[in-house]
Amino acid sequence: YxxxxxxxxxxxxxxxxxxxxxxxxxxxxxxxxxxxxxxxxxxxxxxxxxxxxxxxxxxxxxxxxxxxxxxxxxxxxxxxxxxxxxxxxxxxxxxxxxxxxxxxxxxxxxxxxxxxxxxxxxxxxxxxxxxxxxLGGSVLISHNxxxxxxxxDSTDTDESPEPAVPSPTLTIPSPNNITSAFKFDLSGFMIDPNSLLIGNKLGGGQFGEVFEAIVKVTNQRVAVKSLKNPSEQIHELFTEGKLLIDLEHRYIVRIFGIYMMHPNALSLVLELCPFGAMNDYLRKNKALKMSYILNYMYQVSEGMSYLHEKNIIHRALRNVLIASDSLCKISDFGLSKRVEGHNYYQMINHRQLPFKWYPPEVLKNPKFHSEIDIWSYGVTLWEATSYGATPYKEVRELKSFDDHAIEPVLQKVLKFLLSGRRLPQPAACPNNVYRLMLKCWELDKQARPTFSKIMKYLRHYSFDFNQTSQNSTTTPLPNHNAVTKSVQY
CATH class of the missing domain: 3.30.505.10 (SH2 domain)
Structure with missing residues (x-):
């Protein structure tokens, strides 16, 4: 040639x-x-x-x-x-x-x-x-x-003509509007501020407030999460934005894009889960069958297995939202990180982290690894099977401490866990499910099950909905305020 x-x-x-x-x-x-x-x-x-x-x-x-x-x-x-x-x-x-x-x-x-x-x-x-x-509708920008x-805007022969959907308007802040140290390609996930109609406040948390919004051209309801300190979080958000917006899983809240009225007002546009946080939902619906709760937690394990396959650790696995009576979604990726190489992420300041969901090794040294999510899953499973109870609230040694006094409570929780004690079995929790919790709470992180094993375990023990009530705690396991022993998995 x-x-x-x-x-x-x-x-x-x-x-x-x-x-x-x-x-x-x-x-x-x-x-x-x-x-x-x-x-x-x-x-x-x-x-x-x-x-x-x-x-x-x-x-x-x-x-x-x-x-x-x-x-x-x-x-x-x-x-x-x-x-x-x-x-x-x-x-x-x-x-x-x-x-x-x-x-x-x-x-x-x-x-x-x-x-x-x-x-x-x-x-x-x-x-x-x-x-x-x-990605949630035509308000999202797509150059390709x-x-x-x-x-x-073709019309149906059997329907009245439909108006053409207007093309989205590209509104991207110029590099001069953002600190020059941040050089990001925003075009893939910026949303035109004029495309959304912001509605009522749905709630708030550690990292920001959440509002309901409507996409004007499609009438789709979405959630808009504003960040409390955008000037401090913008670098991390854009660094992780590309990672998170590509996540596509039925049991993970979709991130549609970034909504920016001006450089100092940064928000995320998310899939709306109308029934809110799982713990609040369960507190209000104590008649809900345990089979539904275990179905939720199976979905969480499947979503987390997907994240771990992508080398993503969540670090805040208490945040689960209810989309319907049979569907839940993992949310709040404000703390999520992709881990490479050594499979851990080091964080210097952990005062604002959800430490009641963390294992002892992280309470002692904020070095995050994938096994932290397994421990956190066990705590969320405990919270779910206790119909939204607060972890450690009824532990006698911790009752005298105010939740705002973070360091004393953190040290007390650490001492409690290192002594071998664990959260007690919830009254309605099936024995086999509590055994799973105890495996998630092993001191040796290598002894904790993977999410793929958790999925298999729940399928085997908990997914015969007709038998769930028969598997419930007619004979509770020993109370684990005493030192726990190894449970065969």
Whole structure:
């Protein structure tokens, strides 16, 4: 080959590689989710005719296999997208119809396939008219959207015409508006402040206040979390922002983007969980069956397993929100960190950390590792099975101390744990579940189970909902105000 021919070949290969991966930046591509999650997202987005998303099929982890999920007449139809040996994509269910036309119905990329079926119905129930954004709606900025939003104002033949959705306005603070030491690419997750209507305050916490908001063009309800000290937190937020916004899991609160009215007013736009914090929810719903609570905690373990697979430690695993009576989500990533190399993260000041959820080794030395989340999970599991009780509140040695006197309480909790004592078994907690807590609270961090093992344990002992009541504590385990002994896992 001549040099020119080699360069042409390389350019062709490069272009093919880019084309094959362009869909990863598209708002309609929802990565690896299952059929149930796809239907949940589409119906939450309104399920109007022509609303669609494309997903990687969850059951095919080792290869690229996709599904087009399309709404029509309030129902969702799923079309498998097949990849031929030559790399071309087609939809087998309509391949015969497409092949009878001038176009063969084969495409070199997902983006080309979506573009074609936006313009032509060709065997689908209807053409692709509106994309269901994985990041929460068209207010989010996307520079790489091949099929511009103005293409998606087609009208249904069986519906009244729908107004075109206005394109999002790009509002990105200039580098001069932010401390010059911070050089971040904000374009991927900044949200136009004019796109949201801020509503009532939902609550507050250590790191900021949370407000309900509405996305104007979609009427989607979201949560906006303002930061109390944005000037101190902006560096950490932007450093971690790219990491957190890419998280896609059914049991993790989605972070849609960053909302900035001006450089000193920084907020996160999050998925709204209307029933609030799990501990508050359980205090108000003490008639809730233990099977539902264990289902929540199974979901937490699955979400945490996903985070740990990505080398992310949460460090504040008391923050669980209730989305519905059968769905909860891990939230509040203000303390989350990606850990590499030595698999730990050193923090200097730990006065404002949720120390009642931390193991003794971290109370002595704030060196964070993945096993801290296992201990914290045990405390949250205790809190859940006690219907929202406060950890250590009834421990006699700690009652005389004010919660605001952090150092004395921290030292008392540390002494309590190092003596071998643990939180007592909640009255309604099944024996097998309390055994799991005790394993999470092993002094030797290496003896604590992984989240994948916790998932397996809960599936084995707690997921026969009809039997849950029979497994409950008719004969409680020994009270662990006494020194605990090793429990076989």
């Amino acid at each position: 001549t040099h020119a021919e080699k360069m042409t070949t390389k350019r062709y290969i490069y272009e093919r590689r880019v084309l094959k991966r362009m869909h990863e930046d598209e708002p309609w591509f929802h990565a690896r989710i299952n059929r149930q999650e796809a239907e949940y997202r589409l119906k939450r987005a309104g399920a109007k005719n022509g609303l669609f998303l494309v997903r990687a099929r969850a059951e095919n982890a080792s290869k690229d296999a996709f599904t087009l999920s399309l709404c029509y007449k309030l129902d969702v139809t799923h079309y498998m997208i097949r990849e031929a040996p030559d790399g071309k994509l087609d939809i087998p269910a309509i391949h015969v119809i497409a092949s009878s036309l001038t176009d063969k119905g084969e495409f070199g990329s997902l983006v080309q396939l979506v573009d074609y079926y936006h313009r032509f119905e060709q065997g689908l129930l209807c053409n692709l008219r509106h994309f269901c954004s994985r 959207f091949l099929i511009h939003s103005e293409l998606y």
